[in-house]
Amino acid sequence: MVTKGRSVKNPLAAFDGQSLITPTAVNREVFPSGAPADERQLRIARDELTLILQVASQQIQADRSPDQIIDRLIRSLHESREKYRAVWPDLIPMVQDHPVAAYFHNDPFTRWSFEKPRGYSGDASLIDFIYGHPDIAADVERASPLGRTLYEYTRNAPSAVAVRERRDLLTRTVDETAAKVGPETEVLAVAAGHLREAETSRALREGGIKRWVALDQDPLSVGRTMRDFNGTPIDAMDGSVRGLLKNAYSLRQFDLIYAAGLYDYLADKVAVKLTQTCLSMLKPGGMFLFANFSTEVPDDGYMETMMNWTLLLRSQSEMWSIIEASLEGQPAEKNVFFGANRNIIYGTIRKP
Ligand SMILES: C[S@@+](CC[C@H](N)C(=O)[O-])C[C@H]1O[C@@H](n2cnc3c(N)ncnc32)[C@H](O)[C@@H]1O
Numbered sequence: 001m002v003t004k005g006r007s008v009k010n011p012l013a014a015f016d017g018q019s020l021i022t023p024t025a026v027n028r029e030v031f032p033s034g035a036p037a038d039e040r041q042l043r044i045a046r047d048e049l050t051l052i053l054q055v056a057s058q059q060i061q062a063d064r065s066p067d068q069i070i071d072r073l074i075r076s077l078h079e080s081r082e083k084y085r086a087v088w089p090d091l092i093p094m095v096q097d098h099p100v101a102a103y104f105h106n107d108p109f110t111r112w113s114f115e116k117p118r119g120y121s122g123d124a125s126l127i128d129f130i131y132g133h134p135d136i137a138a139d140v141e142r143a144s145p146l147g148r149t150l151y152e153y154t155r156n157a158p159s160a161v162a163v164r165e166r167r168d169l170l171t172r173t174v175d176e177t178a179a180k181v182g183p184e185t186e187v188l189a190v191a192a193g194h195l196r197e198a199e200t201s202r203a204l205r206e207g208g209i210k211r212w213v214a215l216d217q218d219p220l221s222v223g224r225t226m227r228d229f230n231g232t233p234i235d236a237m238d239g240s241v242r243g244l245l246k247n248a249y250s251l252r253q254f255d256l257i258y259a260a261g262l263y264d265y266l267a268d269k270v271a272v273k274l275t276q277t278c279l280s281m282l283k284p285g286g287m288f289l290f291a292n293f294s295t296e297v298p299d300d301g302y303m304e305t306m307m308n309w310t311l312l313l314r315s316q317s318e319m320w321s322i323i324e325a326s327l328e329g330q331p332a333e334k335n336v337f338f339g340a341n342r343n344i345i346y347g348t349i350r351k352p
Contacts, residue, residue, distance in 0.1 A: 038086065045084035049091055052076040053098045058101055066149045068102065070302075074157070077301025088304075095305035104306045107150035108136075108143040113307035121309050122261060124193030124221040130160045131167065131196055135224075157299050162343035166260050166291055169339070169346070170197035173289060175210070177256040178203030187212045188254045188281065190244065190274070191262035195225050198234060213251060215239040243279050252313065254281055258289040264311040268322065275326035279349060287350045292319060294338065294345040319347045 052073070059069045077095070081088050095101065096114075105111045109129035118125070128136045132155060140151060154160065170189075174183065178185040185208060189195060192214035203209050211233050214225050217240040225236035241262070257278045263271055271290075278288045292314040303309045314322075319336045326349070327334070327340055333350040 019084070041084065042087045042090055045080065045087050045091055048084075048095060049080055049094060052080065053095065053100050056100045056103070060100070066146060067153050070150055070153050073104075074299050074302045077305060078298050079301075081301040081304070092305050096308065101306060103146075104150065106144050106147035107149050107154050108139045108147055109154050110307050111147075112139070113303075113309045116308070118218060118220065122265065122311075123218060124216070124224075126162065127193055127261060128161045128196070130155060133194075133196065135194075146291050157296050158341050159293065159299050159303070159343045162293075162339050162341055163261075165339050165341075167197045169198075170260060171201050171260060173258065173287075174198075174201055174209070174256060175203045177287070178208040181255045183208055183210060184243045184257070185209045185211075186252075186254045187280075187282075188251065188257040189214045189239070190257065190259040190278065191227065192216045193221055193261065195229065195234065195236070198229060198232075204232060209233050211235060213237060213254075215244070215249075216299070217241075220296075241266070241274055245273055246271075247277075251281060253283045253286070255283055255286045256289070257281060257286070258291075260291040261324075263290050263292045263314070266312070268318075268325075271322050272325045275322060275349070279326065279332075279351065282351045284351055287348055289346060289348045290322075290345050291344055294343055298343075314345060316345060319345055323347050323349060 038132055055076075056069055056073050059072070060256050080091070080335055084091065105114060109126070110225065112126050112129060113121070117124075125136060129139075129151070140148060143151065174187055177187065185203065187209065189197075189212070193216060195212075195214045197213065198204055198214075201209075204212065214222075214229075214234055214236045215238075216222050216225070217235070217238070219238055222236045225234065229236065237249070245289070259274070266274065275288065275290065282288060293311050295313045295315045297303075297311075297313055300311075300313065303311070316338075323334050323336070331352055333348075333352075335348045336345065337348075338345050
């Protein structure tokens with residue numbers, strides 16, 4: 001069974017790459033509206049949050065270290081989110097509108113996420129801040145000394161550490177597939193972003209891959225991938241989840257298909273449909289891998305407020321639900337596992 005409360009009536013209309021991924025849209029999925037907010041609980045929560053933000057302001061005025069200030073705020077927002085989950089969406093604007101937010105927006109990574117220069121959440125350049133990629137070095141350089149100190153903290157938060165591990169896991173998975181299959185290996189990355197995992201792929205370097213399709217809905221990211229990997233078997237293409245679901249591209253079959261940084265925006269029904277589509281595009285023995293931020297992310301409250309970046313966090317059982325609903329009883333080798341710090345969770349399905 002797919003988790004209740006997150007299903008959508010028309011899976012193609014939700015987070016489909018045509019309609020942009022906005023925090024409002026994701027919020028609707030993460031915090032489905034049920035009963036009207038409990039006014040009393042909302043008042044208590046607002047008072048507590050006011051206090052949390054006041055303490056941060058006082059710490060700033062007292063010139064406490066930025067590490068200490070942000071560390072405490074991240075913890076407090078996480079606790080408040082847990083405690084006041086039912087009214088949390090009503091609290092997010094309150095944090096964002098508080099004058100103390102300007103302090104945290106000195107961090108170029110937090111600011112990029114909040115301002116969304118590409119018009120949607122989680123664009124590939126935002127992820128480049130996590131990777132510490134040379135492409136965003138100038139933005140970091142331009143930040144104030146305070147901004148750079150905060151960035152050092154945010155880029156080393158557990159969720160960011162997990163994203164770097166995810167990139168390395170993808171590189172390893174592609175290389176292992178190529179080692180097994182040989183030079184005829186064909187790979188598809190869905191929502192590929194800048195395909196940073198390819199930069200260190202040994203198989204790619206040594207001619208072990210025939211075709212590596214990098215599909216993304218953002219033409220700017222596709223252009224950058226084309227430029228960076230010009231003359232390699234990497235084929236960057238403009239394409240969306242919606243296009244895949246409608247079978248709009250003639251992509252043929254792959255040995256490995258993966259999606260990282262995408263399922264966190266997909267409601268369950270779309271996630272299942274996409275998984276089924278990807279399974280139908282696998283060769284016999286081929287593997288599908290998808291990643292999702294887990295429910296154990298400690299900086300969720302900070303991300304949703306200061307970064308205006310809401311994600312659909314999933315538990316182990318929710319990952320299994322997607323796998324089982326996608327397979328509809330068909331046999332396959334399947335697995336769900338956490339990364340080292342449990343902030344990202346992975347699902348794999350191997351076709352017989
Ligand atoms: C968080 S980034 C992840 C990029 C890359 N996979 C990584 O791990 O670094 C998410 C990417 O998904 C792409 N994306 C979002 N919705 C999409 C959709 N419906 N179809 C195709 N790509 C999508 C965005 O353009 C963005 O490049």
